[in-house]
Amino acid sequence: MNRKGIIIVVSGFSGAGKGTIMKALTAKYDQYALSISATTRDPRPGEVNGREYFFVSNEEFEKLIADNGLIEHAGYVNHYYGTPRKFVEDKLNAGIDVILEIEIQGALQVKEQYPDAVLLFVMPPSAAELEKRLRGRGTESDEVIRQRLKRAVEESVGIENYDYIVINDKLEDAVESVHGIITAAHGTPDRNMEFISKVREELNGLN
């Protein structure tokens, strides 16, 4: 079958483990690619242009916006972040599913332009578990943890806009759950019109 890639948008509370799930998923299955964002912030030590991010100037970023070269973009802490359209569409046309790790504002921008994008929201099994994971990192102050939990309350309001929730209890289960959702999505009639038409024509030929 001549299968086209699907855009998968993944959001979720900080600490719910969406980054870990997506790394494990792309390591296990080669039909998925993680989208690489463009950003105007400086590279941190160890970051490579075109691997963690596409590092661009403010002028380049604004030109990308003007040229409709970004699927979605947002500003955080004085810097722009956005998803380059060309990278995503090249992968889709090559039959690769592209995963975008973005927040709800971006997720809704994507859904508007690509109505058949699949939106996932990663949740912890409980709020207590989320707090435990945030504290377990051992790198963040009580104040930062408090802010992340407060942010989670705000984000939780948008969950109904997503197509599926993924509960990250055991990592391996969550990976398989995401893989199962995407595999199912490939089976909708509108994503298989070529195959359906072919069988119809063949049936007509037999009659």
Place this chain on the structure above:
Amino acid sequence: MNRKGIIIVVSGFSGAGKGTIMKALTAKYDQYALSISATTRDPRPGEVNGREYFFVSNEEFEKLIADNGLIEHAGYVNHYYGTPRKFVEDKLNAGIDVILEIEIQGALQVKEQYPDAVLLFVMPPSAAELEKRLRGRGTESDEVIRQRLKRAVEESVGIENYDYIVINDKLEDAVESVHGIITAAHGTPDRNMEFISKVREELNGLN
């Protein structure tokens, strides 16, 4: 999680193997039940009331219709067939997914009353393979095979009304594909409002 069952409607061309897939699915996983139809036709040798069918009189069937006791019904060859509502709803309330093997007219009746029912259409990998399977049974005349292929052309018009197609190439893959689709369906936000509300409340409690 307090999970409620989902109605799964399965249609597909005669010879595509939907009955075989569903038998294998329910044998492998115990969270699925096959719906048992009511019919006014007489039991065949070996058929047991309440196992293959609920065998009822014309009067009983008409009373079921009048009492809104059937989710869908249709007439074939002078006999009625229908899906008793109570059987299905008892299973759903017990957290069991109920599978209805019915044709498109019934499928659309179900979707109207249960908009979150999941509709599957089972297809062969090709029309040639469908013909081969029908001939391989060795029990049917050329004329009957020709009628079934003609009927398949008519049925194929309705495929776009289904949520997913399932291609039955290898049985085991098709079984896993159906299981994956149903598992994914359990992850929509509207089917998990209780869990989402619980996490929201817990988060509020932590803040």
